[in-house]
Amino acid sequence: MAAPAVAVDNLNPKVLKCEYAVRGEVVMHAQRLQQQLQTQPGSLPFDEILYCNIGNPQSLGQQPITFFREVLALCDHPCLLEREETKSLFSADAISRATNILASIPGRATGAYSHSQGIKGLRDAIASGITARDGFPANADDIFLTDGASPGVHMMMQLLIRNEKDGIFCPIPQYPLYSASIALHGGALVPYYLDESTGWGLEVSDLKKQLEDARSKGIDVRALVVINPGNPTGQVLAEENQRDIVKFCKNEGLVLLADEVYQENIYVDNKKFNSFKKIARSMGYNEEDLTLVSFQSVSKGYYGECGKRGGYMEITGFSAPVREQIYKVASVNLCSNITGQILASLVMNAPKVGDASYASYKAEKDGILQSLARRAKALEDAFNNLEGITCNKAEGAMYLFPQIRLPRKAIEAAKAAKKAPDAFYALRLLETTGIVVVPGSGFGQVPGTWHIRCTILPQEEKIPAIISHFKAFHESFMAKYRD
């Protein structure tokens, strides 16, 4: 028998090339150690694995928003709406919202494939929500509901990348969905470096330089990815910065891919979220001036509903023939999951003042966001207090990305162990404390600098212990490897 039909040496090389550290080597090792804790309790210097590698709030105890779950349960099992008992189990506005949502679904059939862009009534609700947020109109026909924001990103990469000479501008550091997707679709990642010394600022002059550089190498740069608030970097862009970016894209003919999934995670009073659509429209730019794709998700914010796989992209500035192509690609998968669609419409149209659930909803939301802000600060301060570690503020999102100045001896030890230095550090951290972080090399960083990405998501009462275990580990690591 010949060599197997499908083996690593004859797999699609783009698959082989792509990487995704968020669930990569360090995490897989953590999972093995977790098994070991179960089968041999006491065999490790810690009692539990603390997953700080992934923005997965509810896996670490964050509670879902009650109102959202009430509506979803009623939509999952509409028979409940016919029972008297339901009135005592569910809030009145959840009942009426579910009733309205079901009325907008043909046949009230939540188990049917919907329109390939998502249920029209839900898209109308999302468009209203966008309009209320931005003060500029949004159109239901511009919205494509997807299984999480990630499939929308893949769709755009598929559309834009024809061959390895098509380049996509990505921030460094970036969320590695972008690098993985570009690799999977066979394109070229064109980096632009965020400046750690200025709070991860983005300089248009640097963009221009990188663009010229790429073009001189024969790369056709097609789009610019901006993640705002940033991941892993957590900065919230200043309005002026956003205007520069919009102008740059317009002038250079780039599609602006605006990843705005952390729009509801802002922890500082001096910054607020402005969607790129709002910025562009307030500059007087309309559909002819700018091609823009805005991504939103139900996985983040204060709702943290990662497991539902809900999200959408809002596409503006596309010609009709191109919109048809986007629709066509969406239709091959028929539609995104209905629960996720419903949730996206709830996130963009949350309870308002006067609604029966408003008070409890607001309390839940504020509780979560204020706790996230406290945790962000506590961890930021803790990192900054450690030798050789500096950590920019997390103005938004869910992560801290401290820089670790690794001593030469540590770097050599890493080399001997055939690991990147930050992976070496992260593995040692894991083996000593059970804390799981992602090495900065998974996100990209200025060569010769080392970072780790740590989420701010563990329960607030666990944070002091995490800080003290991290401190103890770091001090002993530095004692061992200090020059």
Place this chain on the structure above:
Amino acid sequence: MVGGGVRKPLDYEELNENVKKVQYAVRGELYLRASELQKEGKKIIFTNVGNPHALGQKPLTFPRQVVALCQAPFLLDDPNVGLIFPADAIARAKHYLSLAPGGLGAYSDSRGIPGVRKEVAEFIQRRDGYPSDPELIYLTDGASKGVMQMLNAIIRSDRDGILVPVPQYPLYSAAISLFGGSLVPYYLEEEANWGLDFANIRQTVTEARSKGITVRAMVIINPGNPTGQCLSEGTIRELLSFCYRENLVLLADEVYQQNIYQDERPFISARKVLFDMGPPTSREVQLVSFHTVSKGYWGECGQRGGYFEMTNLPPKTVDEIYKVASIALSPNVPGQIFMGLMVNPPKPGDISYMKYAAESKAILESLRRRAHIMTDGFNNCRNVVCNFTEGAMYSFPQIRLPQRAIDAAQSAGKAADVFYCLKLLEATGISTVPGSGFGQKEGVFHLRTTILPAEEDMPAIMSSFKKFNDSFMDQYDGYGGGGSSYSRM
């Protein structure tokens, strides 16, 4: 081109060619026209996609109860919950919540919740009599995502060929276009009940190879879509031997395995036959099997729940497939729970069993009756011949179009079956998919419809179709004068 902002990167001309090549007729021209007409107030019967709940099929009660409880776990704490949810639904919800730390709102393992994958493995073992490894079962957002992942892993360039049945469900042709591979068609034989002709298939492979194509995989849809045929054990054995000799991975789309409307050929999985064949075949042939919650008698299309099971793939390949799955983080958790419930439904003795069994039986028996009503109805129409729908959810009648109709279609700039289907739509509101969307032999025309409209609506639908068809044939058949010719088998 630099600066000026004149050229836009997402102008049509600048798009990825592979995207432009993709065709997916199931939601293509006919569907879009039907949607337009619906907006104008015309009553449309959508039979373009296997979407049972959209045509009135009710969801099964038990899974909806369980998922609603998982969605809102605070209900479980309410003393009155037992008044509106049966005890076994409550217990099952608690079971799934215990398997999913963080509940429905957390990303699960990228392969799916381990406990659910274990339920799937146990189902496969009960079904086939051979053990199944949960580590080789990946849950996906619908079976289609799994098919896409596999084809993306296999296809390196346009010199990689995938054997696809014709007619086929156009996910396969669309995915192959998207990933830049080559579709190598093998024709199912309509007169032989859509059977496989292995001599022809071998010939097809030889020709492809002579053109420099490396044939890597073979797709089989069993029961067939759109054709509905159920493969015999003997045919599946031949298929597996063929894959063994030709070194192909078999991609077995078995999403309709619960939809069987005849008793001569019950469903038998490719995996069972593979292991029955024993070594070396059973150890060498690479197989990926797909299943879903969208079909069967569950019809939960909107949940996007599916899985694929890998057999005889090398561990390093599995690692790469895991890596790609991890980029998508995880399949949606409610869909995973639906899958767990489907493979592990209420058993005799459970409180909800009687209702569950009655609901399931009613749906399956009705589907079987509708398969007959539709087949017979089509065969009763002029110039229409229709193979019996042995399985799946579709009817794929052959429409023998008179030459004058073909000519009229050409003048209208349409493929002949598209022309027919558009006229059918406009006259009756029945929205079908032209056979060209699935592939067919040159000069032979079909349409695909589903057997899903409500049973009580079927007689009216079939008579409406007959009225349209017979008058269409009258119009284009010609009364006397210069013998008219037909599209032919």
